[in-house]
Amino acid sequence: MKRLTLLCAAWLLTCVVLAAPGVRNGGGEDVILQGFHWNSSRTTPQTWYEILKQMAPTIGRDGFTKIWLPPAWVDKSSWVDANSGTSGGGEGYFWHDFDKNSNYGSEPQLKQAVDALSSAGVQAVYDVVPNHMNDNLPGTQVRFLRRLKLWRTDCISPTPASSCDEGDPFDSGKADLNTSSPEVSSRMMQEFRNLRDNYGAKGLRFDFVRGYAPERVNLWMKDFGDQAFCVGELWKSPGEFPASDWRNKASWQDILKDWSDRSRCAVFDFALKERLQNGSLAEWRHGLSSNPDPAWRQIAVTFVDNHDTGYSPGQYGGQHHWPVPEDKRNIAYAYILLSPGIPTVYWPDMYDWGRGDLIRTLIKLRKDAGIRADSPIRFQSHYSGLVATINGSRQRLLIALDANLSMIPEGFTQALFADAERIRAWQTRSAPEDTTTTLHCDNANPGNGQAVYAVGSPVELGAWDPAHAISLRPTAPHRWSGAVVWPTQQAIKWKCVIRSLSNVNQAYWQKDPDNSLITGAGTEAVGSF
Incomplete structure (x- = not known):
C-alpha cells in the first residue's frame, strides 16, 4: 500500500491527503559545483558573474551538471567581527530587494553567466533566502513593506498558529520574515517563478530551513516545478531541539529524513559532515548517504565544506565555522565522489587550491561507473x-x-x-547484482583464544589475507557459520581458518583443495577441517 501524506497549507486553510510522491533530487545522477564562496561578492576587477561566464565551458568539461549560484538579490549589509576574525556583507543573505543588480554583478551579467553555463550543459540552482532579510534600511528601499504579521516580531502571543512564523528565529529574530503570512509566502512564490522564467533557474537551494516549515517548501516547489531539483540546508544538531521534541533524542539522519519527507526535497548531509569532523574514517558510513535504505541515500546531498563551514579565498579567510582539516580533504572528496548521494564540490577546492586534477579524476570514475544517489x-x-x-x-x-x-x-x-x-x-567491467551466501566451516574445534574464520579470493573474504578474514559464529556442534554479501555469478575460492584472537599471523588452515563456488548458484557453501 502506498504511504499517504497529509499536506496542510496553513495560509490556504486547506488540507489534502496525497499518495507520497518521489523526492525532488534531480534524478540522482548530478554532480554539483557550489559556484561561489564567502568572498565571491568582493572580486575585482571582474565581477563574479563575469568569472562564471568565462569559466562556464571549463565547468561543463569538468563534469558538473548543476551549479549552486549565490543569492541573486541585492544586499547592502556590512559587518566585521574582530573577535572571530571574520567579516561579511553583500553576499545576499541580508538582502533588501529582489533587484538582480547585486554585488556579484549586474542583471545582464547574471543572465549572460546563466546562458553560458546552460550552453555548457550546467543547470542553474539558485540560493534563496525566504527566512530573513535586512530590516535596517528605510522602508522605501524595502519591497517588503512593514505590515501586520509580516515580520516574526509582529507575531504577538497569543496568536492563531496559522498566522505566526513557522520555525526558529534567525539570530534575534528581528529581521526574520513570517513565512506563514499569505503576503510573504505568495510573494516568495512569485519571485521563485521569476527566477525560473527569466533567469534560467532549474532548481532552488533553500537557506536556513530550520526557520520555516518543510510543508511550506513543498508548497513553493509545487508551484515552481513539481519535478524540479531542490535541496534544504538543515544545520541543526539533535541537542539543539527542545527536550520535549522527539528530535532531541534522534539521530542526525532521522532529523534530515523527516525534513525531506515533509518537503519532498533533497537535504544536505550534515550527518556525514558531523562524522567528517568528529569521527574516524570507518564512522563515515554513518552519514545519510550510506544508509542501508536506498530511499535515505537518494535524498543526501553530500559535501566536504561550503561558504559557511569552510575557508574562502580573500579577506579573513571567509567564515570557516566548521572546516574539514586539510589532511582529510582529499580523502573526504574521494569518499563523496565515489559513493552514493549527490556530491557537491566547493569552488575553492576545485579552482583555487590545486585540488582540481584529483576531483576531475574522481568525477570521471563516478560517471564511468554509473554511481547514483541511491547506488548500493x-x-x-x-x-x-x-x-x-x-x-x-x-x-x-x-x-x-x-x-x-x-x-x-x-x-x-x-x-x-x-x-x-x-x-x-x-x-570491474560490469556491475552485477548482489547475492547472499552462508558459509559453513565443519569439524571446527578452536581452542582457547582462537576463533573460526573464512578467507578467500574476493575482497569480502580478505583477498587471501587471514588478517582480514571474516569471523564466523558457532551455529551447531563443531559448525561455524556466517553470511557474506557479494556480486552474483562470481567464481570464488575460499577456505576455513582457525586463527588466534591475539595474533593474526597464527592461523591453522583447512587442507587443500580450496573450496569453490559460483555466487548466486546456491545459498550455502560448506568447508571442512
Missing part, C-alpha cells in the same frame, strides 16, 4: 580505515581510504592511486 554501498569492516564496494549501473568500484587492504582484489583492475596511496580505487 557495502562496507568491508574487517579492514582498517574505510573499505567499501559500490555498485554503479555500469561498473562496480572498490575504494580503500587510508586502509590496510594490501593485496590486489581478484576481479578488479586498478583505477586510481592518489594522495600517497591513501586513496585507492579499483573497478
